[in-house]
Amino acid sequence: GAGVSQSPRYKVAKRGQDVALRCDPISGHVSLFWYQQALGQGPEFLTYFQNEAQLDKSGLPSDRFFAERPEGSVSTLKIQRTQQEDSAVYLCASSLAVGGPRPQHFGDGTRLSIL
Amino acid sequence: AQSVAQPEDQVNVAEGNPLTVKCTYSVSGNPYLFWYVQYPNRGLQFLLKYITGDNLVKGSYGFEAEFNKSQTSFHLKKPSALVSDSALYFCAVRDPSNTGNQFYFGTGTSLTVIP
Numbered sequence: 001g002a003g004v005s006q007s008p009r010y011k012v013a014k015r016g017q018d019v020a021l022r023c024d025p026i027s028g029h030v031s032l033f034w035y036q037q038a039l040g041q042g043p044e045f046l047t048y049f050q051n052e053a054q055l056d057k058s059g060l061p062s063d064r065f066f067a068e069r070p071e072g073s074v075s076t077l078k079i080q081r082t083q084q085e086d087s088a089v090y091l092c093a094s095s096l097a098v099g100g101p102r103p104q105h106f107g108d109g110t111r112l113s114i115l
Numbered sequence: 116a117q118s119v120a121q122p123e124d125q126v127n128v129a130e131g132n133p134l135t136v137k138c139t140y141s142v143s144g145n146p147y148l149f150w151y152v153q154y155p156n157r158g159l160q161f162l163l164k165y166i167t168g169d170n171l172v173k174g175s176y177g178f179e180a181e182f183n184k185s186q187t188s189f190h191l192k193k194p195s196a197l198v199s200d201s202a203l204y205f206c207a208v209r210d211p212s213n214t215g216n217q218f219y220f221g222t223g224t225s226l227t228v229i230p
Contacts, residue, residue, distance in 0.1 A: 004158070031216060042119075042205050042220030043159070056217065091158055101147045101166040101211070104218060106158035 002026075004107035006092050012113045013082050021077045021110045025094030032075050033104060034067055035091040043091050049075060082114045117142045119208050121221035128196045129229050136191040136224045138206030148189040149207040149218065150180055159205060165189060176200070196228045 005024040013019050025032050031050055035043035036059075045059040051072040060067070064082075069075040079086055089111050093104035118141045128134045140146055147166055151159035163174025170182045180191045191204060203225050207218040 006158075033217060035220075040222075042207075042222050043218075045217035045219070048216055050216075059217070093159075095216075101164060101209075103149060103161040103164055105161065106151075108156070108158045111156075 004092055004094050004105055006090075006107035006110050008110060009108065010111050010113075012115065014115050015082060015084060017082055018078065018080045019082055019112065021079075021090050021112070023075045023077070023092030023094075023107060025073065025075070025092070026096075026105055027073075029094035029096050029105070030072075031095040031097070031104075032069055033093040033095075034075070034077050035093065036061075037089040037091055037109070039088070046077070046090075079112075082112075084114050087112055087114045117208055117210050117219045119206050119219055119221040121204075121206055121224045123224050124222070125225045125227070127227045127229060130198055131195050134191075134193050134196040134200070134226065134228070136204050136206075136226060138189045138191065138221060139187050140189060140206070140208045141187065142208055142210040144210050144212035147209040147211055148180075148182065149209070150174065150178070150189075150191050151205045151207060151220075153203040153205060153223070162191070198228045198230050201226055201228045 007022045034046040037043045047067045048056040049069045064080045066078045089109040091109045093106045095104045120139045149164045150162040153159050165172045165182045173179045203223045206221045
């Protein structure tokens, strides 16, 4: 596709429910990133994939957060037993190459609201 | 540790006047620096980047940024502001000496251009 696509755009869930957020990166992009953006803040790194390998998950806030990219393209961020503090915009970004100065290209995000 | 600071939460400028959005960074090595813009309910859009070389970098939509190593700054500038430039601006840094690939973002500066 022309850009990074994320779905759903909005998700409302009750506390304790599991949610799954999808990211479809730009075709051919090797690197894929997930960020969490709280209201009024900049994006905070969650995790990074190079193809299907999850090389860095140091930003995941708890073991309730899980991400996968099984075939090296589409990625899913899953949050189990959601809490109110999980409410945020979740941004996915992809980049053509590994490392280097290439910019990351962002999707429009999924706004998650936990009631 | 890598970090980015955007000292101004809000910048107001009259249409047609020059604008500056400030950013300072802290990295252990020579940084890759980026500016992104975010419109309401949208993802981040890449504006420009600094890798090495000329300290004045030109980017999209007439924006430019000046890298100053001694002051560890990377301020975003535009000679003549447009109302359509009103948005949220984020500075980001990546340390190429770090094996991680994530960007570190500032907290953002809300720019309002007054007609």
